[in-house]
Amino acid sequence: MTPTIKQLKYLIALDEHLHFGKASAACFISQSAFSIAIKELETALNVQLVDRTNKSVVITEAGRAVMSQARHCIRDLEVLMSIASSEQEPLSGKLTLGVIPTIAPFLLPPLIPEVLKQFPKLQLFLREDKTAVIHEQLLDGKLDLILVALPFQMRGVTVMPLFEDPFLLACRRDSRWINNARLDLASLPDESILLLEDGHCLRDHALEACHLRNTNQINRFAATSLQTLLQMVVADLGITFVPAMAKGALIGGNAALELHALPEQHSREIGLAWRxxxxxxxxxxxxxxxIQQLQQ
Incomplete structure:
Protein backbone atom coordinates (compact mmCIF):
# COMPACT_ATOMS: atom_id res chain seq x y z
CA MET A 1 0.00 0.00 0.00
CA THR A 2 1.40 3.40 -1.01
CA PRO A 3 0.98 6.44 1.29
CA THR A 4 -1.40 9.06 -0.06
CA ILE A 5 -0.78 12.78 -0.38
CA LYS A 6 -3.59 13.38 2.10
CA GLN A 7 -1.96 11.09 4.68
CA LEU A 8 1.36 12.91 4.32
CA LYS A 9 -0.37 16.27 4.78
CA TYR A 10 -2.08 14.93 7.91
CA LEU A 11 1.27 13.78 9.31
CA ILE A 12 2.77 17.23 8.70
CA ALA A 13 -0.22 18.85 10.42
CA LEU A 14 0.23 16.54 13.41
CA ASP A 15 3.88 17.53 13.67
CA GLU A 16 2.95 21.21 13.61
CA HIS A 17 0.19 20.96 16.23
CA LEU A 18 1.29 17.90 18.28
CA HIS A 19 -2.37 17.37 19.10
CA PHE A 20 -4.81 15.14 17.23
CA GLY A 21 -7.81 17.40 17.86
CA LYS A 22 -6.05 20.60 16.72
CA ALA A 23 -4.39 18.91 13.75
CA SER A 24 -7.66 17.35 12.55
CA ALA A 25 -9.44 20.70 12.91
CA ALA A 26 -6.70 22.36 10.85
CA CYS A 27 -7.29 19.73 8.16
CA PHE A 28 -11.09 20.16 8.36
CA ILE A 29 -11.87 16.52 9.14
CA SER A 30 -13.11 14.70 12.23
CA GLN A 31 -10.57 13.57 14.81
CA SER A 32 -11.56 9.92 14.38
CA ALA A 33 -11.03 10.05 10.61
CA PHE A 34 -7.73 11.85 11.15
CA SER A 35 -6.52 9.21 13.63
CA ILE A 36 -7.48 6.42 11.24
CA ALA A 37 -5.53 8.06 8.42
CA ILE A 38 -2.39 8.32 10.58
CA LYS A 39 -2.77 4.69 11.64
CA GLU A 40 -3.20 3.60 8.02
CA LEU A 41 -0.03 5.52 7.12
CA GLU A 42 1.87 3.68 9.86
CA THR A 43 0.51 0.38 8.55
CA ALA A 44 1.49 1.23 4.98
CA LEU A 45 5.03 2.08 6.07
CA ASN A 46 5.21 -0.69 8.68
CA VAL A 47 6.65 1.70 11.26
CA GLN A 48 5.35 3.59 14.29
CA LEU A 49 5.41 7.29 13.54
CA VAL A 50 3.77 8.64 16.68
CA ASP A 51 3.82 7.82 20.39
CA ARG A 52 0.35 8.48 21.74
CA THR A 53 -0.54 9.29 25.34
CA ASN A 54 -3.60 10.84 26.92
CA LYS A 55 -1.87 14.19 27.27
CA SER A 56 0.66 14.47 24.49
CA VAL A 57 1.80 13.41 21.05
CA VAL A 58 5.46 12.64 20.43
CA ILE A 59 6.86 12.05 16.95
CA THR A 60 9.18 9.02 17.00
CA GLU A 61 12.68 9.03 15.56
CA ALA A 62 11.42 7.10 12.54
CA GLY A 63 8.53 9.54 12.34
CA ARG A 64 10.98 12.45 12.15
CA ALA A 65 12.75 10.87 9.20
CA VAL A 66 9.46 10.18 7.44
CA MET A 67 8.28 13.70 8.29
CA SER A 68 11.25 15.28 6.57
CA GLN A 69 10.65 13.29 3.41
CA ALA A 70 6.91 13.97 3.58
CA ARG A 71 7.59 17.70 3.57
CA HIS A 72 9.85 17.29 0.55
CA CYS A 73 7.18 15.24 -1.24
CA ILE A 74 4.50 17.86 -0.63
CA ARG A 75 6.91 20.64 -1.54
CA ASP A 76 7.86 18.83 -4.77
CA LEU A 77 4.18 18.59 -5.68
CA GLU A 78 3.79 22.32 -5.07
CA VAL A 79 6.87 22.94 -7.21
CA LEU A 80 5.31 20.78 -9.92
CA MET A 81 2.28 23.04 -9.88
CA SER A 82 4.52 26.12 -9.83
CA ILE A 83 6.47 24.88 -12.83
CA ALA A 84 3.28 24.48 -14.81
CA SER A 85 2.17 27.94 -13.69
CA SER A 86 5.53 29.59 -14.36
CA GLU A 87 5.54 28.24 -17.89
CA GLN A 88 2.63 30.61 -18.40
CA GLU A 89 4.03 33.46 -16.28
CA PRO A 90 7.19 33.64 -14.08
CA LEU A 91 6.91 34.32 -10.35
CA SER A 92 3.26 33.41 -10.07
CA GLY A 93 1.68 31.18 -7.45
CA LYS A 94 2.81 30.60 -3.87
CA LEU A 95 6.23 31.60 -2.54
CA THR A 96 7.19 31.42 1.13
CA LEU A 97 10.05 33.70 2.19
CA GLY A 98 11.92 33.43 5.47
CA VAL A 99 13.62 36.57 6.84
CA ILE A 100 15.68 37.27 9.96
CA PRO A 101 14.44 39.92 12.46
CA THR A 102 17.39 42.25 11.84
CA ILE A 103 16.44 42.54 8.15
CA ALA A 104 12.66 42.11 7.96
CA PRO A 105 11.42 45.45 9.39
CA PHE A 106 13.91 47.49 7.38
CA LEU A 107 14.10 45.84 3.96
CA LEU A 108 10.64 44.34 3.50
CA PRO A 109 8.46 47.50 3.64
CA PRO A 110 9.90 48.92 0.39
CA LEU A 111 10.51 45.49 -1.15
CA ILE A 112 7.12 43.80 -0.85
CA PRO A 113 5.05 46.45 -2.69
CA GLU A 114 7.57 46.47 -5.52
CA VAL A 115 7.62 42.67 -5.78
CA LEU A 116 3.83 42.50 -5.90
CA LYS A 117 3.72 45.37 -8.39
CA GLN A 118 6.08 43.62 -10.78
CA PHE A 119 4.68 40.13 -10.17
CA PRO A 120 0.97 40.61 -9.39
CA LYS A 121 0.15 36.89 -9.56
CA LEU A 122 2.71 35.99 -6.91
CA GLN A 123 1.26 34.86 -3.57
CA LEU A 124 3.95 35.87 -1.08
CA PHE A 125 3.99 34.44 2.45
CA LEU A 126 6.49 35.59 5.10
CA ARG A 127 8.06 33.96 8.14
CA GLU A 128 10.44 35.75 10.50
CA ASP A 129 12.93 33.93 12.71
CA LYS A 130 16.62 33.47 13.47
CA THR A 131 18.93 32.32 10.69
CA ALA A 132 19.45 28.78 12.00
CA VAL A 133 15.69 28.26 12.25
CA ILE A 134 14.76 29.49 8.77
CA HIS A 135 17.70 27.58 7.27
CA GLU A 136 16.32 24.34 8.70
CA GLN A 137 12.82 25.27 7.54
CA LEU A 138 14.23 25.84 4.06
CA LEU A 139 15.85 22.41 4.03
CA ASP A 140 12.64 20.84 5.38
CA GLY A 141 10.63 22.36 2.54
CA LYS A 142 8.66 24.73 4.76
CA LEU A 143 10.25 27.74 3.02
CA ASP A 144 11.17 28.38 -0.61
CA LEU A 145 13.65 31.17 -0.09
CA ILE A 146 15.43 32.89 2.80
CA LEU A 147 16.85 36.40 3.19
CA VAL A 148 19.77 36.38 5.60
CA ALA A 149 22.92 38.16 6.70
CA LEU A 150 26.26 36.63 5.77
CA PRO A 151 28.56 35.02 6.56
CA PHE A 152 26.60 32.13 8.03
CA GLN A 153 27.49 28.46 7.56
CA MET A 154 24.65 26.82 5.62
CA ARG A 155 24.55 23.41 3.98
CA GLY A 156 22.53 22.32 0.98
CA VAL A 157 21.79 25.79 -0.38
CA THR A 158 22.68 28.12 -3.21
CA VAL A 159 23.59 31.61 -1.95
CA MET A 160 23.18 34.83 -3.94
CA PRO A 161 25.08 37.74 -2.30
CA LEU A 162 23.12 40.99 -2.75
CA PHE A 163 24.79 43.99 -1.10
CA GLU A 164 26.96 45.17 1.78
CA ASP A 165 25.24 46.61 4.86
CA PRO A 166 27.75 48.74 6.83
CA PHE A 167 27.77 48.92 10.62
CA LEU A 168 27.39 52.25 12.41
CA LEU A 169 28.22 53.02 16.01
CA ALA A 170 25.14 54.12 17.98
CA CYS A 171 25.47 55.99 21.26
CA ARG A 172 23.68 58.49 23.43
CA ARG A 173 24.51 62.12 22.72
CA ASP A 174 27.38 63.18 24.96
CA SER A 175 27.85 59.54 25.97
CA ARG A 176 30.37 58.89 28.70
CA TRP A 177 31.69 55.88 26.80
CA ILE A 178 33.31 57.44 23.72
CA ASN A 179 35.55 60.28 22.69
CA ASN A 180 33.81 62.07 19.82
CA ALA A 181 37.03 63.77 18.80
CA ARG A 182 38.81 60.47 18.25
CA LEU A 183 36.72 57.34 17.74
CA ASP A 184 38.86 54.29 18.47
CA LEU A 185 37.16 50.93 19.00
CA ALA A 186 40.24 49.42 20.62
CA SER A 187 40.17 52.07 23.37
CA LEU A 188 36.52 51.56 24.35
CA PRO A 189 36.23 50.90 28.11
CA ASP A 190 35.37 47.53 29.62
CA GLU A 191 31.65 46.65 29.69
CA SER A 192 30.94 49.44 27.18
CA ILE A 193 29.67 47.43 24.19
CA LEU A 194 26.06 46.26 24.21
CA LEU A 195 25.03 43.46 21.82
CA LEU A 196 22.12 41.16 21.09
CA GLU A 197 21.96 37.87 22.96
CA ASP A 198 23.63 34.70 21.68
CA GLY A 199 21.81 33.12 18.74
CA HIS A 200 21.37 36.37 16.83
CA CYS A 201 23.73 36.45 13.87
CA LEU A 202 23.93 40.26 14.17
CA ARG A 203 25.90 39.75 17.39
CA ASP A 204 28.42 37.49 15.65
CA HIS A 205 28.64 39.76 12.61
CA ALA A 206 29.26 42.83 14.76
CA LEU A 207 31.98 41.04 16.72
CA GLU A 208 33.65 39.77 13.56
CA ALA A 209 33.19 42.75 11.25
CA CYS A 210 34.31 45.27 13.85
CA HIS A 211 37.22 43.06 14.98
CA LEU A 212 36.12 43.10 18.61
CA ARG A 213 38.65 40.78 20.21
CA ASN A 214 38.71 42.15 23.78
CA THR A 215 35.87 40.30 25.50
CA ASN A 216 36.18 42.55 28.53
CA GLN A 217 34.69 45.34 26.42
CA ILE A 218 31.44 43.35 25.96
CA ASN A 219 28.73 44.12 28.49
CA ARG A 220 27.40 41.04 30.30
CA PHE A 221 23.84 42.19 29.66
CA ALA A 222 22.41 41.33 26.22
CA ALA A 223 19.23 42.43 24.49
CA THR A 224 16.65 40.31 22.67
CA SER A 225 15.91 42.86 19.93
CA LEU A 226 17.42 45.92 18.27
CA GLN A 227 14.70 48.12 19.78
CA THR A 228 15.59 46.96 23.30
CA LEU A 229 19.27 47.36 22.53
CA LEU A 230 18.77 51.01 21.56
CA GLN A 231 16.75 51.73 24.68
CA MET A 232 19.74 50.52 26.68
CA VAL A 233 21.95 52.84 24.62
CA VAL A 234 19.59 55.79 25.26
CA ALA A 235 20.02 55.10 28.98
CA ASP A 236 23.79 55.33 28.35
CA LEU A 237 24.39 51.80 29.58
CA GLY A 238 26.83 51.44 26.69
CA ILE A 239 27.24 51.82 22.94
CA THR A 240 26.28 49.38 20.20
CA PHE A 241 26.61 48.70 16.48
CA VAL A 242 23.60 48.85 14.17
CA PRO A 243 23.27 48.01 10.47
CA ALA A 244 22.94 50.99 8.17
CA MET A 245 19.65 49.69 6.75
CA ALA A 246 18.09 50.19 10.20
CA LYS A 247 19.15 53.83 10.45
CA GLY A 248 15.86 55.46 9.47
CA ALA A 249 13.53 53.08 11.30
CA LEU A 250 15.45 52.85 14.57
CA ILE A 251 17.13 56.22 14.91
CA GLY A 252 14.82 58.59 13.05
CA GLY A 253 13.15 61.04 15.40
CA ASN A 254 15.15 59.94 18.46
CA ALA A 255 17.06 63.06 19.45
CA ALA A 256 18.84 61.26 22.28
CA LEU A 257 20.74 59.00 19.87
CA GLU A 258 23.51 59.72 17.43
CA LEU A 259 25.29 57.59 14.86
CA HIS A 260 28.97 57.55 13.95
CA ALA A 261 30.61 56.12 10.87
CA LEU A 262 33.36 53.73 11.92
CA PRO A 263 37.01 54.58 11.21
CA GLU A 264 37.12 51.69 8.75
CA GLN A 265 34.16 50.26 6.87
CA HIS A 266 32.85 47.25 8.75
CA SER A 267 29.81 45.53 7.29
CA ARG A 268 27.69 42.43 7.02
CA GLU A 269 26.58 41.06 3.66
CA ILE A 270 22.91 40.52 2.81
CA GLY A 271 22.04 37.54 0.64
CA LEU A 272 19.32 35.21 -0.60
CA ALA A 273 19.52 31.44 -0.28
CA TRP A 274 17.48 28.57 -1.71
CA ARG A 275 17.78 24.79 -1.88
CA ILE A 291 16.47 43.79 -4.20
CA GLN A 292 19.78 44.95 -5.62
CA GLN A 293 18.01 47.56 -7.77
CA LEU A 294 16.14 48.91 -4.74
CA GLN A 295 19.43 49.28 -2.84
CA GLN A 296 21.13 51.34 -5.56
Whole structure:
Protein backbone atom coordinates (compact mmCIF):
# COMPACT_ATOMS: atom_id res chain seq x y z
CA MET A 1 0.00 0.00 0.00
CA THR A 2 1.40 3.40 -1.01
CA PRO A 3 0.98 6.44 1.29
CA THR A 4 -1.40 9.06 -0.06
CA ILE A 5 -0.78 12.78 -0.38
CA LYS A 6 -3.59 13.38 2.10
CA GLN A 7 -1.96 11.09 4.68
CA LEU A 8 1.36 12.91 4.32
CA LYS A 9 -0.37 16.27 4.78
CA TYR A 10 -2.08 14.93 7.91
CA LEU A 11 1.27 13.78 9.31
CA ILE A 12 2.77 17.23 8.70
CA ALA A 13 -0.22 18.85 10.42
CA LEU A 14 0.23 16.54 13.41
CA ASP A 15 3.88 17.53 13.67
CA GLU A 16 2.95 21.21 13.61
CA HIS A 17 0.19 20.96 16.23
CA LEU A 18 1.29 17.90 18.28
CA HIS A 19 -2.37 17.37 19.10
CA PHE A 20 -4.81 15.14 17.23
CA GLY A 21 -7.81 17.40 17.86
CA LYS A 22 -6.05 20.60 16.72
CA ALA A 23 -4.39 18.91 13.75
CA SER A 24 -7.66 17.35 12.55
CA ALA A 25 -9.44 20.70 12.91
CA ALA A 26 -6.70 22.36 10.85
CA CYS A 27 -7.29 19.73 8.16
CA PHE A 28 -11.09 20.16 8.36
CA ILE A 29 -11.87 16.52 9.14
CA SER A 30 -13.11 14.70 12.23
CA GLN A 31 -10.57 13.57 14.81
CA SER A 32 -11.56 9.92 14.38
CA ALA A 33 -11.03 10.05 10.61
CA PHE A 34 -7.73 11.85 11.15
CA SER A 35 -6.52 9.21 13.63
CA ILE A 36 -7.48 6.42 11.24
CA ALA A 37 -5.53 8.06 8.42
CA ILE A 38 -2.39 8.32 10.58
CA LYS A 39 -2.77 4.69 11.64
CA GLU A 40 -3.20 3.60 8.02
CA LEU A 41 -0.03 5.52 7.12
CA GLU A 42 1.87 3.68 9.86
CA THR A 43 0.51 0.38 8.55
CA ALA A 44 1.49 1.23 4.98
CA LEU A 45 5.03 2.08 6.07
CA ASN A 46 5.21 -0.69 8.68
CA VAL A 47 6.65 1.70 11.26
CA GLN A 48 5.35 3.59 14.29
CA LEU A 49 5.41 7.29 13.54
CA VAL A 50 3.77 8.64 16.68
CA ASP A 51 3.82 7.82 20.39
CA ARG A 52 0.35 8.48 21.74
CA THR A 53 -0.54 9.29 25.34
CA ASN A 54 -3.60 10.84 26.92
CA LYS A 55 -1.87 14.19 27.27
CA SER A 56 0.66 14.47 24.49
CA VAL A 57 1.80 13.41 21.05
CA VAL A 58 5.46 12.64 20.43
CA ILE A 59 6.86 12.05 16.95
CA THR A 60 9.18 9.02 17.00
CA GLU A 61 12.68 9.03 15.56
CA ALA A 62 11.42 7.10 12.54
CA GLY A 63 8.53 9.54 12.34
CA ARG A 64 10.98 12.45 12.15
CA ALA A 65 12.75 10.87 9.20
CA VAL A 66 9.46 10.18 7.44
CA MET A 67 8.28 13.70 8.29
CA SER A 68 11.25 15.28 6.57
CA GLN A 69 10.65 13.29 3.41
CA ALA A 70 6.91 13.97 3.58
CA ARG A 71 7.59 17.70 3.57
CA HIS A 72 9.85 17.29 0.55
CA CYS A 73 7.18 15.24 -1.24
CA ILE A 74 4.50 17.86 -0.63
CA ARG A 75 6.91 20.64 -1.54
CA ASP A 76 7.86 18.83 -4.77
CA LEU A 77 4.18 18.59 -5.68
CA GLU A 78 3.79 22.32 -5.07
CA VAL A 79 6.87 22.94 -7.21
CA LEU A 80 5.31 20.78 -9.92
CA MET A 81 2.28 23.04 -9.88
CA SER A 82 4.52 26.12 -9.83
CA ILE A 83 6.47 24.88 -12.83
CA ALA A 84 3.28 24.48 -14.81
CA SER A 85 2.17 27.94 -13.69
CA SER A 86 5.53 29.59 -14.36
CA GLU A 87 5.54 28.24 -17.89
CA GLN A 88 2.63 30.61 -18.40
CA GLU A 89 4.03 33.46 -16.28
CA PRO A 90 7.19 33.64 -14.08
CA LEU A 91 6.91 34.32 -10.35
CA SER A 92 3.26 33.41 -10.07
CA GLY A 93 1.68 31.18 -7.45
CA LYS A 94 2.81 30.60 -3.87
CA LEU A 95 6.23 31.60 -2.54
CA THR A 96 7.19 31.42 1.13
CA LEU A 97 10.05 33.70 2.19
CA GLY A 98 11.92 33.43 5.47
CA VAL A 99 13.62 36.57 6.84
CA ILE A 100 15.68 37.27 9.96
CA PRO A 101 14.44 39.92 12.46
CA THR A 102 17.39 42.25 11.84
CA ILE A 103 16.44 42.54 8.15
CA ALA A 104 12.66 42.11 7.96
CA PRO A 105 11.42 45.45 9.39
CA PHE A 106 13.91 47.49 7.38
CA LEU A 107 14.10 45.84 3.96
CA LEU A 108 10.64 44.34 3.50
CA PRO A 109 8.46 47.50 3.64
CA PRO A 110 9.90 48.92 0.39
CA LEU A 111 10.51 45.49 -1.15
CA ILE A 112 7.12 43.80 -0.85
CA PRO A 113 5.05 46.45 -2.69
CA GLU A 114 7.57 46.47 -5.52
CA VAL A 115 7.62 42.67 -5.78
CA LEU A 116 3.83 42.50 -5.90
CA LYS A 117 3.72 45.37 -8.39
CA GLN A 118 6.08 43.62 -10.78
CA PHE A 119 4.68 40.13 -10.17
CA PRO A 120 0.97 40.61 -9.39
CA LYS A 121 0.15 36.89 -9.56
CA LEU A 122 2.71 35.99 -6.91
CA GLN A 123 1.26 34.86 -3.57
CA LEU A 124 3.95 35.87 -1.08
CA PHE A 125 3.99 34.44 2.45
CA LEU A 126 6.49 35.59 5.10
CA ARG A 127 8.06 33.96 8.14
CA GLU A 128 10.44 35.75 10.50
CA ASP A 129 12.93 33.93 12.71
CA LYS A 130 16.62 33.47 13.47
CA THR A 131 18.93 32.32 10.69
CA ALA A 132 19.45 28.78 12.00
CA VAL A 133 15.69 28.26 12.25
CA ILE A 134 14.76 29.49 8.77
CA HIS A 135 17.70 27.58 7.27
CA GLU A 136 16.32 24.34 8.70
CA GLN A 137 12.82 25.27 7.54
CA LEU A 138 14.23 25.84 4.06
CA LEU A 139 15.85 22.41 4.03
CA ASP A 140 12.64 20.84 5.38
CA GLY A 141 10.63 22.36 2.54
CA LYS A 142 8.66 24.73 4.76
CA LEU A 143 10.25 27.74 3.02
CA ASP A 144 11.17 28.38 -0.61
CA LEU A 145 13.65 31.17 -0.09
CA ILE A 146 15.43 32.89 2.80
CA LEU A 147 16.85 36.40 3.19
CA VAL A 148 19.77 36.38 5.60
CA ALA A 149 22.92 38.16 6.70
CA LEU A 150 26.26 36.63 5.77
CA PRO A 151 28.56 35.02 6.56
CA PHE A 152 26.60 32.13 8.03
CA GLN A 153 27.49 28.46 7.56
CA MET A 154 24.65 26.82 5.62
CA ARG A 155 24.55 23.41 3.98
CA GLY A 156 22.53 22.32 0.98
CA VAL A 157 21.79 25.79 -0.38
CA THR A 158 22.68 28.12 -3.21
CA VAL A 159 23.59 31.61 -1.95
CA MET A 160 23.18 34.83 -3.94
CA PRO A 161 25.08 37.74 -2.30
CA LEU A 162 23.12 40.99 -2.75
CA PHE A 163 24.79 43.99 -1.10
CA GLU A 164 26.96 45.17 1.78
CA ASP A 165 25.24 46.61 4.86
CA PRO A 166 27.75 48.74 6.83
CA PHE A 167 27.77 48.92 10.62
CA LEU A 168 27.39 52.25 12.41
CA LEU A 169 28.22 53.02 16.01
CA ALA A 170 25.14 54.12 17.98
CA CYS A 171 25.47 55.99 21.26
CA ARG A 172 23.68 58.49 23.43
CA ARG A 173 24.51 62.12 22.72
CA ASP A 174 27.38 63.18 24.96
CA SER A 175 27.85 59.54 25.97
CA ARG A 176 30.37 58.89 28.70
CA TRP A 177 31.69 55.88 26.80
CA ILE A 178 33.31 57.44 23.72
CA ASN A 179 35.55 60.28 22.69
CA ASN A 180 33.81 62.07 19.82
CA ALA A 181 37.03 63.77 18.80
CA ARG A 182 38.81 60.47 18.25
CA LEU A 183 36.72 57.34 17.74
CA ASP A 184 38.86 54.29 18.47
CA LEU A 185 37.16 50.93 19.00
CA ALA A 186 40.24 49.42 20.62
CA SER A 187 40.17 52.07 23.37
CA LEU A 188 36.52 51.56 24.35
CA PRO A 189 36.23 50.90 28.11
CA ASP A 190 35.37 47.53 29.62
CA GLU A 191 31.65 46.65 29.69
CA SER A 192 30.94 49.44 27.18
CA ILE A 193 29.67 47.43 24.19
CA LEU A 194 26.06 46.26 24.21
CA LEU A 195 25.03 43.46 21.82
CA LEU A 196 22.12 41.16 21.09
CA GLU A 197 21.96 37.87 22.96
CA ASP A 198 23.63 34.70 21.68
CA GLY A 199 21.81 33.12 18.74
CA HIS A 200 21.37 36.37 16.83
CA CYS A 201 23.73 36.45 13.87
CA LEU A 202 23.93 40.26 14.17
CA ARG A 203 25.90 39.75 17.39
CA ASP A 204 28.42 37.49 15.65
CA HIS A 205 28.64 39.76 12.61
CA ALA A 206 29.26 42.83 14.76
CA LEU A 207 31.98 41.04 16.72
CA GLU A 208 33.65 39.77 13.56
CA ALA A 209 33.19 42.75 11.25
CA CYS A 210 34.31 45.27 13.85
CA HIS A 211 37.22 43.06 14.98
CA LEU A 212 36.12 43.10 18.61
CA ARG A 213 38.65 40.78 20.21
CA ASN A 214 38.71 42.15 23.78
CA THR A 215 35.87 40.30 25.50
CA ASN A 216 36.18 42.55 28.53
CA GLN A 217 34.69 45.34 26.42
CA ILE A 218 31.44 43.35 25.96
CA ASN A 219 28.73 44.12 28.49
CA ARG A 220 27.40 41.04 30.30
CA PHE A 221 23.84 42.19 29.66
CA ALA A 222 22.41 41.33 26.22
CA ALA A 223 19.23 42.43 24.49
CA THR A 224 16.65 40.31 22.67
CA SER A 225 15.91 42.86 19.93
CA LEU A 226 17.42 45.92 18.27
CA GLN A 227 14.70 48.12 19.78
CA THR A 228 15.59 46.96 23.30
CA LEU A 229 19.27 47.36 22.53
CA LEU A 230 18.77 51.01 21.56
CA GLN A 231 16.75 51.73 24.68
CA MET A 232 19.74 50.52 26.68
CA VAL A 233 21.95 52.84 24.62
CA VAL A 234 19.59 55.79 25.26
CA ALA A 235 20.02 55.10 28.98
CA ASP A 236 23.79 55.33 28.35
CA LEU A 237 24.39 51.80 29.58
CA GLY A 238 26.83 51.44 26.69
CA ILE A 239 27.24 51.82 22.94
CA THR A 240 26.28 49.38 20.20
CA PHE A 241 26.61 48.70 16.48
CA VAL A 242 23.60 48.85 14.17
CA PRO A 243 23.27 48.01 10.47
CA ALA A 244 22.94 50.99 8.17
CA MET A 245 19.65 49.69 6.75
CA ALA A 246 18.09 50.19 10.20
CA LYS A 247 19.15 53.83 10.45
CA GLY A 248 15.86 55.46 9.47
CA ALA A 249 13.53 53.08 11.30
CA LEU A 250 15.45 52.85 14.57
CA ILE A 251 17.13 56.22 14.91
CA GLY A 252 14.82 58.59 13.05
CA GLY A 253 13.15 61.04 15.40
CA ASN A 254 15.15 59.94 18.46
CA ALA A 255 17.06 63.06 19.45
CA ALA A 256 18.84 61.26 22.28
CA LEU A 257 20.74 59.00 19.87
CA GLU A 258 23.51 59.72 17.43
CA LEU A 259 25.29 57.59 14.86
CA HIS A 260 28.97 57.55 13.95
CA ALA A 261 30.61 56.12 10.87
CA LEU A 262 33.36 53.73 11.92
CA PRO A 263 37.01 54.58 11.21
CA GLU A 264 37.12 51.69 8.75
CA GLN A 265 34.16 50.26 6.87
CA HIS A 266 32.85 47.25 8.75
CA SER A 267 29.81 45.53 7.29
CA ARG A 268 27.69 42.43 7.02
CA GLU A 269 26.58 41.06 3.66
CA ILE A 270 22.91 40.52 2.81
CA GLY A 271 22.04 37.54 0.64
CA LEU A 272 19.32 35.21 -0.60
CA ALA A 273 19.52 31.44 -0.28
CA TRP A 274 17.48 28.57 -1.71
CA ARG A 275 17.78 24.79 -1.88
CA UNK A 276 20.45 23.51 -4.25
CA UNK A 277 19.01 22.26 -7.51
CA UNK A 278 15.72 24.13 -7.10
CA UNK A 279 13.74 24.38 -10.33
CA UNK A 280 12.87 27.95 -9.36
CA UNK A 281 16.45 29.26 -9.27
CA UNK A 282 15.83 31.65 -12.16
CA UNK A 283 12.79 33.12 -10.38
CA UNK A 284 14.70 33.55 -7.11
CA UNK A 285 17.52 35.25 -8.99
CA UNK A 286 15.00 37.78 -10.36
CA UNK A 287 13.91 38.60 -6.81
CA UNK A 288 17.55 39.05 -5.83
CA UNK A 289 18.15 41.39 -8.75
CA UNK A 290 15.09 43.42 -7.75
CA ILE A 291 16.47 43.79 -4.20
CA GLN A 292 19.78 44.95 -5.62
CA GLN A 293 18.01 47.56 -7.77
CA LEU A 294 16.14 48.91 -4.74
CA GLN A 295 19.43 49.28 -2.84
CA GLN A 296 21.13 51.34 -5.56
Missing amino acids: KGSSRSDEFTKIGEL
